[in-house]
Amino acid sequence: MSVSLEHYLVLSAVLFTVGLFGALTKRNAIVILMCVEIMLNAVNIAMVAFSRFITPELLTGQVFAIFIMVVAAAEAAVGLAIIISIFRKRDTIETTDINLMKG
Amino acid sequence: MIITSPSVNSLLNPQTLAADWPGGFWWHWVLFTIIVIAVVIVMVMGYIYMARRQIGRMQSRVGPNRTGPFGLLQPIADVLKVLLKEGITPTNVDKTVYWLAPIVGLFPVFSIFAVMPFTNGGMLANLNVGILYVVAISSISTVGMFMAGWSSSNKFSLISAMRVVAAVVSYEIPVLLSIAGVLLLSGSLSMNDIVLAQDIPFILLQPLGFIVFFIAGLAEISRSPFDLLEADSEIVAGFHIEYSGIKFALFYLVEYGEAFLLSCLISTLFLGGWRGPWLPEWMWFIAKGVLVWFVMVWLWATLPRVRIDQMMALAWKFLLPLALINLVVTAIQVLTLPEGSLWVMIPVNFVITAVLILLWSKNSKLGWGRVEV
Amino acid sequence: MGVDIAFWVLAIVGIAAAIAVVSLRNVFHTALMLILCLLSVAGIYVTLSADFLAAVQILIYVGGISILIILAIMLTREVQHGSLSNKLRIPVFIVAAVFLGVLIFAMVNSPWQISSLPPVEPTTPALAGKLLGEGGFILAIEAAGVLLLASILGAIVLVREK
Amino acid sequence: MKFERYGLGIAKGLSVTLKHMFRHPTVAQYPEQKLNTSRRIRGNELVWDRQKCTGCGTCAKTCPQGVIKIVTSTNRVNNRYEVEKYQVDTGYCIQCGLCVESCPYQTLFMGYAYERAKYRRGELVQNMEDMMLESGKKQPSGYFYPEIAQELPRQTLLVERITEEE
Numbered sequence: 001m002s003v004s005l006e007h008y009l010v011l012s013a014v015l016f017t018v019g020l021f022g023a024l025t026k027r028n029a030i031v032i033l034m035c036v037e038i039m040l041n042a043v044n045i046a047m048v049a050f051s052r053f054i055t056p057e058l059l060t061g062q063v064f065a066i067f068i069m070v071v072a073a074a075e076a077a078v079g080l081a082i083i084i085s086i087f088r089k090r091d092t093i094e095t096t097d098i099n100l101m102k103g
Numbered sequence: 104m105i106i107t108s109p110s111v112n113s114l115l116n117p118q119t120l121a122a123d124w125p126g127g128f129w130w131h132w133v134l135f136t137i138i139v140i141a142v143v144i145v146m147v148m149g150y151i152y153m154a155r156r157q158i159g160r161m162q163s164r165v166g167p168n169r170t171g172p173f174g175l176l177q178p179i180a181d182v183l184k185v186l187l188k189e190g191i192t193p194t195n196v197d198k199t200v201y202w203l204a205p206i207v208g209l210f211p212v213f214s215i216f217a218v219m220p221f222t223n224g225g226m227l228a229n230l231n232v233g234i235l236y237v238v239a240i241s242s243i244s245t246v247g248m249f250m251a252g253w254s255s256s257n258k259f260s261l262i263s264a265m266r267v268v269a270a271v272v273s274y275e276i277p278v279l280l281s282i283a284g285v286l287l288l289s290g291s292l293s294m295n296d297i298v299l300a301q302d303i304p305f306i307l308l309q310p311l312g313f314i315v316f317f318i319a320g321l322a323e324i325s326r327s328p329f330d331l332l333e334a335d336s337e338i339v340a341g342f343h344i345e346y347s348g349i350k351f352a353l354f355y356l357v358e359y360g361e362a363f364l365l366s367c368l369i370s371t372l373f374l375g376g377w378r379g380p381w382l383p384e385w386m387w388f389i390a391k392g393v394l395v396w397f398v399m400v401w402l403w404a405t406l407p408r409v410r411i412d413q414m415m416a417l418a419w420k421f422l423l424p425l426a427l428i429n430l431v432v433t434a435i436q437v438l439t440l441p442e443g444s445l446w447v448m449i450p451v452n453f454v455i456t457a458v459l460i461l462l463w464s465k466n467s468k469l470g471w472g473r474v475e476v
Numbered sequence: 477m478g479v480d481i482a483f484w485v486l487a488i489v490g491i492a493a494a495i496a497v498v499s500l501r502n503v504f505h506t507a508l509m510l511i512l513c514l515l516s517v518a519g520i521y522v523t524l525s526a527d528f529l530a531a532v533q534i535l536i537y538v539g540g541i542s543i544l545i546i547l548a549i550m551l552t553r554e555v556q557h558g559s560l561s562n563k564l565r566i567p568v569f570i571v572a573a574v575f576l577g578v579l580i581f582a583m584v585n586s587p588w589q590i591s592s593l594p595p596v597e598p599t600t601p602a603l604a605g606k607l608l609g610e611g612g613f614i615l616a617i618e619a620a621g622v623l624l625l626a627s628i629l630g631a632i633v634l635v636r637e638k
Numbered sequence: 639m640k641f642e643r644y645g646l647g648i649a650k651g652l653s654v655t656l657k658h659m660f661r662h663p664t665v666a667q668y669p670e671q672k673l674n675t676s677r678r679i680r681g682n683e684l685v686w687d688r689q690k691c692t693g694c695g696t697c698a699k700t701c702p703q704g705v706i707k708i709v710t711s712t713n714r715v716n717n718r719y720e721v722e723k724y725q726v727d728t729g730y731c732i733q734c735g736l737c738v739e740s741c742p743y744q745t746l747f748m749g750y751a752y753e754r755a756k757y758r759r760g761e762l763v764q765n766m767e768d769m770m771l772e773s774g775k776k777q778p779s780g781y782f783y784p785e786i787a788q789e790l791p792r793q794t795l796l797v798e799r800i801t802e803e804e
Contacts, residue, residue, distance in 0.1 A: 007483065008524070010584075011490070015490065015494050015513075016579070017573075018494040018572075020572055021568055021572040025564055025568050026498065030549055034497055052525065053588070059602055060606070062529050062603060069532065072537075080545065081630065081634035085634045093552050096562055157659070231528075232600060235528070235532070238539075240534065243538055249543075265550060268543055271539075271543070272543060272547075
């Protein structure tokens with residue numbers, strides 16, 4: 001069976017779901033950030049697969065993938081900076097312990 | 104399996120391949136992969152020999168001269184000695200990571216040589232994204248070093264690994280920016296096309312880019328004077344303290360393989376690669392690489408080791424602004440200068456380089472203003 | 477044929493690595509598995525004939541983001557505590573499974589209009605034209621540049637010691 | 639205009655190392671080439687003149703390590719001591735030279751040789767036959783004996799080899 005668009009989309013969906021599961025269940029903030037990266041990558045796979053199979057002459061999907069990478073890089077930088085400053089203040093990065101705003 | 108796929112084959116640019124270069128048969132790929140790996144290992148041995156002899160002479164010593172004529176067999180003796188040693192696995196190491204680290208470090212070094220143009224088109228894979236591939240893959244070997252440093256469960260190796268990461272993260276930026284200057288001139292990412300574009304070697308057109316790339320490259324592969332990740336006086340041996348036997352040999356190979364890689368890259372990007380009169384092409388390529396290695400060992404024998412804060416300051420305050428200015432100046436020159444008048448750039452760029460380095464070196468002090476560069 | 481084998485190998489490696497990321501307890505191993513997952517995604521890009529994107533993926537994710545993540549792990553000393561789950565484990569698993577089912581159902585049953593054109597080769601000049609040329613995404617690029625600058629400044633301000 | 643701040647230091651250093659590279663190396667290739675040691679070297683062996691020795695045993699008494707062993711018998715004919723056994727354990731010898739200085743008849747000398755590495759500790763014990771001056775194999779050092787020192791060759795130094803070349 002030749003690899004088609006559906007294969008890539010299913011791969012993308014599985015990766016996205018795994019990332020989603022991790023992002024919602026993990027307690028370590030850095031691991032949550034990693035899971036978000038996996039989700040962004042899953043979206044990128046879907047983008048590039050659409051670009052390859054539906055509009056191969058336009059490359060718009062790849063352009064969007066590049067923008068998603070830029071946003072991911074910015075998000076990682078700021079996110080890790082926030083995590084490190086939280087760690088400095090409170091000496092933990094367990095999301096269950098960071099509950100100052102909880103009523 | 105990936106190689107035989109039509110999609111990847113179509114990534115290769117068939118026009119720039121020489122007529123007698125193999126393309127279609129899988130055993131050609133296997134054969135030439137083995138040849139490239141063998142060349143790398145032989146050159147690494149040659150580099151080790153050359154470094155030891157040259158440093159010896161620069162310190163008024165002789166260097167190894169006992170094994171074989173002129174000590175030529177010394178690297179082989181070294182390799183045999185290291186391989187025959189007992190491979191010790193300390194108790195508290197993270198076993199899987201500890202065993203995988205040398206392989207993760209070694210694999211990128213070999214795979215980069217797939218896109219290195221030893222002759223005109225004489226490369227395993229003429230990728231369209233050649234230089235980008237080189238920069239991308241070389242960052243994987245940092246992960247190997249970090250794995251080694253972390254899994255050894257040794258404070259010294261962890262400090263060393265942190266230094267590796269800090270150095271690579273900071274110096275990646277000047278490296279990429281100075282490569283971008285070259286790419287503006289060559290108009291292609293393919294390594295072979297970069298060499299083909301060098302009617303004038305880019306070291307003349309990009310003197311500032313060359314200096315930035317050379318210094319930042321030295322820091323990335325942690326050669327002296329930026330070898331503070333294995334500063335023996337502070338942190339014993341760096342990230343491979345706990346390694347012995349064949350695993351240590353692999354790290355040694357990575358270290359000198361990266362040196363060979365950097366000299367080949369400089370030869371390709373700035374010195375005109377395989378281009379040159381009279382001699383065969385591959386000989387020019389190797390000769391330029393050896394010349395670069397000579398300069399690297401010369402610096403190694405001369406300069407004292409920098410501190411970590413000096414290293415960071417050099418990256419962010421000195422190299423980064425200079426690389427940015429170089430990129431902007433090159434872009435303006437490429438846009439405004441008419442076709443075929445590249446030689447005008449040579450004196451202009453040399454003047455700009457001299458002025459910028461004078462201006463910036465006045466501002467950057469090392470060691471509370473006592474030792475100044 | 478080669479593309480098929482490559483796809484299956486890369487897909488299985490990628491999914492296995494992703495599952496390892498969410499299930500391993502050692503945070504450093506998690507980061508290494510993330511790197512493996514990102515590398516296999518780069519391989520997936522190659523099978524989709526997006527060579528430039530594959531190289532950029534390795535450069536940004538493996539060379540940049542994962543190194544930063546490892547650095548953050550080291551700075552926060554959370555390796556000993558491990559990466560534990562919170563109380564929502566089972567409900568989230570059910571929700572994720574249902575979500576995956578819906579996604580796959582929608583994807584498989586949608587009538588995609590597959591184009592038979594060959595992919596653009598090489599992609600680098602085409603992408604450059606798309607990004608920077610007439611009618612391209614030059615405004616978005618400028619915005620991305622501003623975003624990156626803002627995030628760098630923000631990160632520096634956040635982690636700066638008083 | 640001073641250029642000390644503009645990277646001239648690096649250039650100076652590089653020129654120094656380059657100069658050294660084309661200079662003659664200043665090391666001696668040891669097993670083949672040997673430098674002359676000091677004329678007054680305290681080599682790690684003793685040389686003993688049997689003819690002049692009276693067997694008084696002063697050397698053994700002064701030795702702080704107590705490594706000199708001397709056994710004598712009385713010779714009634716010549717009315718003197720006959721040395722039966724004289725041995726030094728050079729493994730414990732600290733080369734202080736007190737035995738040489740204390741010898742009233744000037745029969746004991748420090749050795750001039752320095753290559754006495756052995757595989758067994760027992761082999762370091764110097765016997766009577768091994769230290770005799772008469773055998774001609776042993777060269778006494780000029781330590782405490784200026785007249786012997788004058789006959790020995792002058793010491794050669796690595797520094798001299800450098801100045802030779804320049």
